[in-house]
Amino acid sequence: MKLGLQVSNFTWPDTTEGIGPTFARIATDADDAGMASLWVMDHFFQISMVGPPENAMLEGYTALAYAAGVTSRITLGTLVTGVTYRHPGLLVKTVTTLDVLSSGRAWLGIGAAWNEEEHRGLGVPYPGTSERFERLEETLRLAHQMWADDDSAFDGTHYQLERPLNHPQAISTPHPKILIGGGGEKKTLRLVAQYADACNIFDMGPEKVKAKYDVIRGHCADVGRDYDEIEKTVLSRADFATESDDQLVERFGALGEIGTDHVIMGNAGIVGFEKPGYLDRVPGLLAQLNPSS
Template identity: 40%
Template sequence: MEIGLMVEGQNGLTWERWLHILALAERLGFPTLFRSDHYFIGPQQDSLEAYVSFAVAARETSRIRFGPLVSPVTFRSPVDVARMAAQVDLLSGGRFVMGLGAGWNEAEHRAYGIPFPAIGERFARLEEAIRLMKALWSEGPVTFEGKYYRVEGANLLPKPARGRPPILIGGSGERKTLRLVAKYADEWNAVNVSPEVYAQKVAVLERHCEAVGRDPATIRRSMMTFAVIGPDERTLDRATERMMTMWGAARPAMGGQPGMSLAEYRAVLRSRGMVVGGKEEVLEALGRYAEAGLQEVQFQHFLFDDDTVPEFLAAEVVPAAKGL
């Protein structure tokens, strides 16, 4: 079991903090550092543009894999995404991961004037975009005639470092997302599901793989989690307060109730399958995920001004998780 980090780039992330987190991830030996690709979720705050930040990551790090968890297909032309991804991958020496999704946050689309089609069209666009991007990364020139995207004689140069970046698809929807994972993804990233639910999703993915004639073992399996973890009660309290602030506005169902204590709110999060607690609780959860075939967990680092949780993970959890 590998342990990585993830940050929400729209939640007040500044250039100073991004540079610090990049150096921190490298120093502590994390294999991956992913970030979200959003304008905002909930209150509008400082929000670093994802692909500019990836170019910085390519130059400021030398070892970690990085990329978006995930880029909505609605935000940009797949031609532009393919071009940026190829150049960031080349700049980083082949460490970029192309995370893609259909998009879900209607509020940010509406605020910034971005079309937000119905869910069926968004997934159709995602599939077509993946096909087009893979074609553009191959030997050109390329002519592509799709329902939503077209190119004629396009030779995207320079090419990526490794032929193409690995494609990661994020989400756990059984009918659409996992079907696309089986057809196209090098990596599947689930989002914050319990070990029991994760095992059910694995079974669905395996059925989709059987339908398209693919060995499910060829798909890397990772998960991003909104865990409330730390080495002591003070750290858990800070993380809980931050979670209540974030989710109270962005996800009211997870925001807790008025007057609820921090300990009571942690109990609510735990009841919803989240990883909550110290080293023993984290390792117990990781063991159950490992039994279901999960290979990597990216813990969200949402206290940008406090290195306690990444240092706790690196010192106490990572060594023990190697045996899972």
């Protein structure tokens, strides 16, 4: 099993000037600890589940590019980009740039978007649910086309690109991994089966997570996709102040038993997460979760 880290909160006791150095140290600590991935939310206001909108929030791809410059191994992605935030051609170009400059460590994490407050606050159009999913599918189609080095015209319902040229191409082969976030069974998980390299499900406990995997398996059968090709990731949390290694191994191990490949630990609401040494227990957890490696 792989472990990842999501940084969703940048409101730390230090001043604004301290955000950069603290985030850099968290990224390097995660890299040094053997974590597989580093994620930031793609939001412009802090989300209500974490804190008030006025709390500190960094733009996702700038933050990941900064993290790429101070790390060497860990993969980098947003969990996840709302499809409404960026024109899809520019989004693919942005992720490609991150991939090239990080020597092949970028993900495209994407979803249908939901936070209407920040859309309205910043003047970003927020179409209805059906249209957002239509835009998501067109963006996924375009990503596959651009990463196949096909610059022929793209004529979608919502997006028309005369020449979706993407040079240089990504270093990741065949392209940066595409992760779709969300658990909607009719639309989101169908798109996972059709277009994604990975899914991301909230940690609802092994039984409920497995039910989502079973839905993906069914969609894969419908579209002729190998279910085992899809990396199963779960967004969970690990509060080292309150949970022992044995408790975490038991919880994450139970997710592994139902097919989870990659647990991404979020820091929302965890006190002291930003302090030096917080990730020191990660190598031991990885050793217990992967005893034969």
